[in-house]
Amino acid sequence: MANINDNFLKLKAGYLFPEIGRRVNAFCDANADANVIKLGIGDVTEPLPEAIRTAMHSAIDEMGQSQTFRGYGPEQGYAFLREAIATNDFQSRGCDISPEEIFISDGSKCDTGNILDIFGPGNTVAVQDPVYPVYVDTNVMAGRTGEADENGRYEGLTYLPCTADNDFTPSLPEQPVDMIYLCYPNNPTGSVASKETLKKWVDYANENGSIILFDAAYEAFITDDSIPHSIYEIDGARNCAIEFRSFSKNAGFTGTRCALTVVPKSLKGKTANGDEQEIHALWNRRQSTKFNGVSYIIQRGAEAAYSDAGKEQIKTLINFYLENASILSEGLQSVGINVFGGVNAPYIWLKTPEGMKSWEFFDHLLDKAHLVGTPGSGFGASGEGYFRLSAFNSRANVEEAVQRLKSLMG
Amino acid sequence: MANINDNFLKLKAGYLFPEIGRRVNAFCDANADANVIKLGIGDVTEPLPEAIRTAMHSAIDEMGQSQTFRGYGPEQGYAFLREAIATNDFQSRGCDISPEEIFISDGSKCDTGNILDIFGPGNTVAVQDPVYPVYVDTNVMAGRTGEADENGRYEGLTYLPCTADNDFTPSLPEQPVDMIYLCYPNNPTGSVASKETLKKWVDYANENGSIILFDAAYEAFITDDSIPHSIYEIDGARNCAIEFRSFSKNAGFTGTRCALTVVPKSLKGKTANGDEQEIHALWNRRQSTKFNGVSYIIQRGAEAAYSDAGKEQIKTLINFYLENASILSEGLQSVGINVFGGVNAPYIWLKTPEGMKSWEFFDHLLDKAHLVGTPGSGFGASGEGYFRLSAFNSRANVEEAVQRLKSLMG
CATH class of the missing domain: 3.40.640.10 (Type I PLP-dependent aspartate aminotransferase-like (Major domain))
Known part of the structure; x- marks a missing residue:
């Protein structure tokens, strides 16, 4: 029988984003009315530029x-x-x-x-x-x-x-x-x-x-x-x-x-x-x-x-996402969260409050604020105790997310 | 210093299609007025279907x-x-x-x-x-x-x-x-x-x-x-x-x-x-x-x-190329060339005349009829003495190619 590449068997089964998807789906099944806002995966949300x-x-x-x-x-x-x-x-x-x-x-x-x-x-x-x-x-x-x-x-x-x-x-x-x-x-x-x-x-x-x-x-x-x-x-x-x-x-x-x-x-x-x-x-x-x-x-x-038009339209897009990052960052800081990134990058990297583990904070945010982020430990052992929020979302969702963070942690 | 994948060094430098390109370019440089018809690479030529x-x-x-x-x-x-x-x-x-x-x-x-x-x-x-x-x-x-x-x-x-x-x-x-x-x-x-x-x-x-x-x-x-x-x-x-x-x-x-x-x-x-x-x-x-x-x-x-529209338009495309194949095939047979394929496929596989080697026939066709095909030996040792012509071209080019083949070998 043909041999497989055995190195594949070393890969851990619980790849980060599928595991997030699994937990989010389970939550949504149990809470059909919840308006879950996803700031997890780094996927853009705004239309392709006209040019x-x-x-x-x-x-x-x-x-x-x-x-x-x-x-x-x-x-x-x-x-x-x-x-x-x-x-x-x-x-x-x-x-x-x-x-x-x-x-x-x-x-x-x-x-x-x-x-x-x-x-x-x-x-x-x-x-x-x-x-x-x-x-x-x-x-x-x-x-x-x-x-x-x-x-x-x-x-x-x-x-x-x-x-x-x-x-x-x-x-x-x-x-x-x-x-x-x-x-x-x-x-x-x-x-x-x-x-x-x-x-x-x-x-x-x-x-x-x-x-x-x-x-x-x-x-x-x-x-x-x-x-x-x-x-x-x-x-x-x-x-x-x-x-x-x-x-x-x-x-x-x-x-x-x-x-x-x-x-x-x-x-x-x-x-x-x-x-x-x-x-x-x-x-x-x-x-x-x-x-x-x-x-x-x-x-x-x-x-x-x-x-020229393309450059201008892309600049508008980038500024939009950077403003989202800034809104998220300020909101988190206003409730005492220690944040990094978000200035020259579309990602906010935050220290989880009260020494929570990354996945613990993930479940807490999902359960209490219906917000999805990415547990830092999913990116490696040194990410434990950190959490990533993405600025790729609509302005309304970002503002709503900040309100929920303030209610939860303020 | 980082090591390369040494297996790449086993690859033969003269990959088939670049070598064809080299010979065609050399011919065109020396014969600027020649109207070269390319029936070599299997690339489609007709517009994308409207659907x-x-x-x-x-x-x-x-x-x-x-x-x-x-x-x-x-x-x-x-x-x-x-x-x-x-x-x-x-x-x-x-x-x-x-x-x-x-x-x-x-x-x-x-x-x-x-x-x-x-x-x-x-x-x-x-x-x-x-x-x-x-x-x-x-x-x-x-x-x-x-x-x-x-x-x-x-x-x-x-x-x-x-x-x-x-x-x-x-x-x-x-x-x-x-x-x-x-x-x-x-x-x-x-x-x-x-x-x-x-x-x-x-x-x-x-x-x-x-x-x-x-x-x-x-x-x-x-x-x-x-x-x-x-x-x-x-x-x-x-x-x-x-x-x-x-x-x-x-x-x-x-x-x-x-x-x-x-x-x-x-x-x-x-x-x-x-x-x-x-x-x-x-x-x-x-x-x-x-x-x-x-x-x-x-x-x-x-x-x-x-x-439905897509299927119909694709059928028209396929029939067009198959008719090209049929025209090429009949033209070649009319001058005594032994041809294979071209009925359920867009490729004509022909036995080179008079026991010519594949690349010899390539040079002959290019030089005398300004036609480009693909030498069979480029596909492997058992392709020696064979030659591939592609039916992917305009009708006018295919008909002109047949006229030239008839003049050359008729």
Whole structure:
């Protein structure tokens, strides 16, 4: 009989969001009249910007005429989109990134998982803790870990704790690691990295021959001018970093699907013989062989995010969600809750009151205020005692949520 | 320094379609006035059906209103599409396939590659020869082969020759194999499998505990009522087969991107302990962790393929390409070329005249008739001496191509 990949069996069954769904459904079944407000999953709620919809309508019309019909596109993405990204997201901020170094995909979740295809099984891996679970789970699937312990930490991974004690800024690993996942603005803590912090990581990676997998999915929420939007704003990053970006959280593409990954041509890895190998060529081969590009219609929509109208409409969206974050943050602070994030990020990371455990606070909020958030411990052992609230919701729901929090805890 | 996946270094540099592109570009540079007609790559050319465009326009409008906006969808695909597929593609043909067994994706190329994530490294693999190169290359990347020999055959893979001598119907493997790729209607040979042929494979797989990876991307081109469209038309297939399907070649989605993979809940694999494990659960976990679903807009387009208008418009498209195939086929036969396929498939597979090698015939056709096809040897050693022509083109181009073939070889 065909063998399965046994590494899958190491994955913990109770994945965070399904468990939240289970508890919410159970509550709703028992309390049919409750108006539950969900501030858990980081999913956008506001309509797609008009400039983007207009561009997609036009692209569909092009697909209806023989002369302008598009079949297979380049697996790497259309030049029109790669060029718009290179100019607007990178070159405008002084990053030396060319269109050929940008690969368009249907999601950062896919790319952060699929990127592991091109790396050897023996690499050691470090992750921030708490962390977006996909980085960990995809390494488990790829066989780079042992079993999980009772706190959910997998043997063989290096966890870098991020708590209020270190201002959510992890220390460098004590033992050298080959691959490091960094996410800034951070999911789930909403913290950001200064130029100095990123420089420390870039220098570490270049000294140790490590590769940084930099997830910048939330860069559009940065309001502080001194905070870098891209790791390529740091000297030396072209030699050690891959960057992931998405249209999900800025342009509202969580249901529309478009993202990108930057692999600089100067980035190298090592073969078994000790030779150096261009990582760009490997990712290009991986994508050419296992991917067929993003829909032409969607790529035209993403391109419109860089038009004057698109930029303006996205700015309005971002400001809307940031105002939500601010309302949530102020409301929580007014009842004595210790909050982090929410300024350069759409997530509020809060310390649970009275030393409650994360899941205990989850049940308390759901039961007493009919509010859903995400237990910090679901993102890793160092998230225990913390809780995440998302600013992605309507203004009315956010204001109602704050009223309920005040009633409950005020 | 981080290690790369050394298996990538085994891949042959000269991948088929880039090499064709290189030769065509060189020819065009030297012959700027030549009107080159491309019948090489299997890419559709006719406009997207109106029913599909209308559905996608509506979906974009829904995305523009808060009340109907869609964020993250189910990673497995929306129920409306999975139900339409289960009813129309499977249950209508007597196949016992439920919507929960259907996973929507952005391409069969992705799925046939990604499916390997859930299987162990030790499985033995058989492929038809000639074969769609992605099946082979993704197994090379996953480390299931040794190096390639001078014919491009990788050590460790079992090749099942398909030539005119065996009517393009391969024999069962001499040694048991764990995984078998079958593609019907076949790319590149255009051959089909009867119920009896498929029954032989299903029985073999069930006896040996093998899994069949069945690629049915071209099923819509079947004109012969006795030929199965799905492997699930065969008793026992639910216990041994995964089926891949696509909207690329029927509804013209090569640039729009939507496909599906069927994993029956009754399909099992073996863990290292010898326990049985549901393959469906593994694929569900893989997709939930490394994929975020297909764009809502595109899924609404795919759903419209099953409306009355959509079905009618797709039928018109298929008939158009099949008429192209018929025109090509008759033209070739009129000048004494031995042709296969082209009746239940959009590909003509022809024996090169006068014992020419595949690439020799490629250069001859390009040079003398300004026609581009695909050398059979590019699909595998058993394709040597054969050549593929695609019926995906405008009628005018197909008729002009036939005139040129007649002038050249008549």
